[in-house]
Amino acid sequence: LLGVREVTNVVHAYGVMGIMSEVIFKNLEDEEVVMNLVKKGNSQEISNTIWGMAKLGNQAPSLARAIDSDEVVRKLMREKKPQEIANTIWAMAKLGHGAPSLARAIDSEEIVTYLVDKGNSHDIANILWAMSKLKYDCPRLVQALTGRIGGIFETCTSQSISNTAFGLADLGYFDIEIFDHIQKHANVVIRGTEQSICNTLWGFGVSGLIAKHEETVRMLWDEAMKKQVSDFKNESCNQLRITRLLARIEGVELEVVDDDGRGGSRKEMMERAANVEDRPVSGFERDIAKELVRSGFSGFETEVSPFDNGEGGDLLRIDIAWKEEKVALE
Numbered sequence: 001l002l003g004v005r006e007v008t009n010v011v012h013a014y015g016v017m018g019i020m021s022e023v024i025f026k027n028l029e030d031e032e033v034v035m036n037l038v039k040k041g042n043s044q045e046i047s048n049t050i051w052g053m054a055k056l057g058n059q060a061p062s063l064a065r066a067i068d069s070d071e072v073v074r075k076l077m078r079e080k081k082p083q084e085i086a087n088t089i090w091a092m093a094k095l096g097h098g099a100p101s102l103a104r105a106i107d108s109e110e111i112v113t114y115l116v117d118k119g120n121s122h123d124i125a126n127i128l129w130a131m132s133k134l135k136y137d138c139p140r141l142v143q144a145l146t147g148r149i150g151g152i153f154e155t156c157t158s159q160s161i162s163n164t165a166f167g168l169a170d171l172g173y174f175d176i177e178i179f180d181h182i183q184k185h186a187n188v189v190i191r192g193t194e195q196s197i198c199n200t201l202w203g204f205g206v207s208g209l210i211a212k213h214e215e216t217v218r219m220l221w222d223e224a225m226k227k228q229v230s231d232f233k234n235e236s237c238n239q240l241r242i243t244r245l246l247a248r249i250e251g252v253e254l255e256v257v258d259d260d261g262r263g264g265s266r267k268e269m270m271e272r273a274a275n276v277e278d279r280p281v282s283g284f285e286r287d288i289a290k291e292l293v294r295s296g297f298s299g300f301e302t303e304v305s306p307f308d309n310g311e312g313g314d315l316l317r318i319d320i321a322w323k324e325e326k327v328a329l330e
Contacts, residue, residue, distance in 0.1 A: 004037050008045040008052075015052030028053065028060050038066045043076045047084035047091075054091035064097040073101045077111055082119035085111070086126040093130035103136035116144045121152050125160040128167030142173045149181045158192025161185050165203030174207040186216045190223040194231045197224045202239040205246035214252055217243075225257035229266050237266075237273035245307065245316065285319050288329075292320070299324075 007027065014021055027033050038046060050067055053060040066072060067088065076085055085106060092099040105111060106127060115124065124145065131138045165182050168175065182200065189200050201220050204210050210217050224240060244254045258267045285302055292300065304321040320329040
């Protein structure tokens with residue numbers, strides 16, 4: 001069996017370099033290796049290992065289960081290292097593992113205070129992104145950021161700003177003060193990747209703050225239109241499409257520059273991103289619809305787009321609506 005330090009050093013290094021190793025993967029499927037790591041390893045060693053596995057795209061289910069155990073969570077919180085805490089929950093989210101114990105511990109008053117005091121913009125952004133991906137609410141963290149975000153953003157990157165915007169909006173936190181600070185650092189975002197730009201635009205759109213920060217949104221949008229079409233993944237194209245629709249709701253028109261001069265069609269990519277399989281009506285919506293009928297209501301539809309041509313996708317669909325009367329039930 002490999003020792004703790006050997007395991008974590010190798011996995012972290014391979015993660016940085018993108019080197020796949022079946023030997024390492026098999027070692028971390030061994031319960032004895034995993035238990036040795038989480039019992040003897042410190043927070044940095046545990047964090048580096050799951051981070052490396054996430055970078056390599058290996059699920060590491062045994063390690064993930066052990067990390068969300070009460071014993072390991074207590075160790076991570078006791079050592080109180082913002083980077084290790086952030087990297088651990090980022091990796092769990094990246095791999096799609098639920099981490100309820102870890103998430104609850106992070107959003108405790110003691111840890112939130114420490115994170116805001118000692119953490120940097122990258123740590124905070126990674127935690128917010130992870131919480132949003134795992135769908136765990138973090139009200140204490142968001143409340144602690146209010147009034148402190150300016151100092152945290154003194155040193156920031158395009159990724160930290162965009163992940164903050166995405167995480168907050170995706171969790172349903174539309175704090176105007178925080179988005180005001182995101183707006184102030186838009187010049188950093190435009191120097192980043194297309195994903196950073198799209199995440200930030202989407203954050204402004206979902207938060208209903210496009211009109212308030214129209215100049216900034218247009219600057220980000222224009223920068224996105226300059227990017228090579230082939231650089232955009234399907235998710236980013238969908239974010240642009242949704243942002244444009246939300247902008248129209250706020251009375252702002254964002255024009256799509258179709259040809260990037262390299263033979264790519266941005267409009268076609270955005271249309272392809274929209275052509276996803278329709279979401280089925282949920283059991284809850286069906287039950288509500290039945291109760292409405294029993295109560296004498298009729299003439300409503302389920303999963304209704306607010307646009308005449310059916311644009312908007314799942315995000316903007318209304319659960320139940322009377323279209324002619326313009327009445328919506330969510």
